[in-house]
Amino acid sequence: MEISKELNISPILAKVLMNRGLTSVSEIKPFLTCTADDLHSPFIFYEMTKAVKLxxxxxxxxxxxxxxxxxxxDGITATTLLYQFLKSQKADVQYYIPDRMKEGYGLNKEAIEWAGREGFSLIITVDCGISSLEETELAKSLGINMIITDHHQPPxxxxxxxxxxxxxxxxSGYPFPDLAGVGVAWKFAQAIYLNSVDQQIEGVILPEYLDLVSLGTIADVVDLTGENRIIVKMGLEAIASTTRPGLQALLDVAGIKGEKVDATQVSFLLAPRLNAAGRLSNARIGVRLLSSSDRDYCRDQAKILNMENCRRQTIEKAIFDEAMEMIENNHELQENLVLVLASERWHPGVIGIVASRLVERFYRPVILMTLEGEVAKGSARSxxxxxxxxxxxxxxxxxxxxGGHKQAAGLKLTVHNIEAFRLKINEWAQAVLRKEDLIPIIQIDVDKEIDGSEERxxxxxxxLAPYGQGNPYPVFSFHDLRVKESRVVGANSAHLKIKFESEGKTLEGIGFNMSGHLAWLNDRDRVDVAGTLEINNWN
Structure with missing residues (x-):
């Protein structure tokens, strides 16, 4: 294969890259090298110069x-980044994050009116605002200028x-549409900075914020391709070596140690703890943590967030169990293509996570709603x-x-309209979904035999790392393997540890949350297996 020879990579790696739509040397090379030279200028945004001048x-x-x-x-890191940057530019700046329980997502009229009373001349949104027509009009009527930086789908x-x-x-004219909110905020800060200096800047502009940009980008589950891949690859190194006391404290309570941090650790260990602030209490705790230089304060706040995350897990389990019971006891719900569930007992800060888990379980779009009086507030996952x-x-x-994206959204409606909404969105689903769309597919990159080359x-x-949305782990299939050993491991015996054999060669594997398969799996069984190849770093 020409690509394999020209880039000095194995034919298997070349095939995996081609499966990702990278079919030429000119496409593959920047994907593998991932340098700052491939980042776009922030001034490509059509209205960037106008925003900078304001x-x-x-x-x-x-x-x-x-x-x-x-x-x-995403919102917490974007707020921290722009607030700290504007402070460094000697701006008279404050930040505001709405209370999830009392105010909900995005701009709201009460907050705009408060800003007017407090004498703010300019509001800059981060990770929100693109759907806030009435709130923007109100700000204008109060003499407040508005700059909206966002990445959500526009109305x-x-x-x-x-x-x-x-x-x-x-x-906007920008060539890469998949930036996270914090990525957009970083671009805005870069533009302000570049406009304030005379000399040409080489390399990454404002690299001191890469830890925040990477953290928010991974947490928001945007595609890790294009600019996001570059941001996250550089940013993971920045997280591992961060001098930010708040992030150091978070790494410590999450048990992340060592010279390397990967995207999986950020997704499943760091992000949930920081998210716990906005889910159960107030996200401003997160901004204070990430922007503070007081190490004792940061250690204390990180411990609080760790406890909040434990509380979140308890609440999440209760909501998931109740939702499962609703589905299992309602035949009509089971027939729906889009699962729409609501309860006054569900915490609004946790229903999004539970919706994601239900999507994994049933492979259908899910919308969960919390009832608050006559209003239902929901989180949707697809x-x-x-x-x-x-x-x-x-x-x-x-x-x-x-508002939201293709895969996730938020919504608000009256309780009276829930049933009509459930019927209408399912009518839409009937029109656009085929039967095969509801069957989860495992995309196999390469069929392989166990031949001793697996570690190399x-x-x-x-x-190919960092892995994530848009750039998943490569999946290999192995056929007719013999089960040599199998047992359960991990907390609550949740995981399946297994050793396979073929032609005298062995390969060990672990199936996370797959211990239930032990009920039918026996030693000496012959099985086909799909999985990823990773170096075992566990003792």
């Missing part, structure tokens, strides 16, 4: 600036802000071939508010 004007006249964020990890009509920096807006934002757009006559191959394919 910020500079407010800094020069020492007018009050408010960074308005969101309560998830048909955009807010009349002074400037909009959003890569998903077609008119499958590959069902565009959740478009589905909600179809049902907008029944909704008070909605595992080391080579690690060049």
């Amino acid at each position: 910020v500079e004007k407010n800094i020069e006249s020492q007018k009050k600036i408010l960074v308005y964020g969101d309560y998830d990890v 048909v009509h955009l807010p009349e802000a002074d400037a909009i920096i959003n890569p998903t807006v077609l008119e 499958i590959d071939n069902f565009h959740m934002y478009q589905a909600l757009e179809h049902c907008k006559d029944l909704l008070i508010q909605f 191959l595992a080391r080579e394919i690690s060049r």
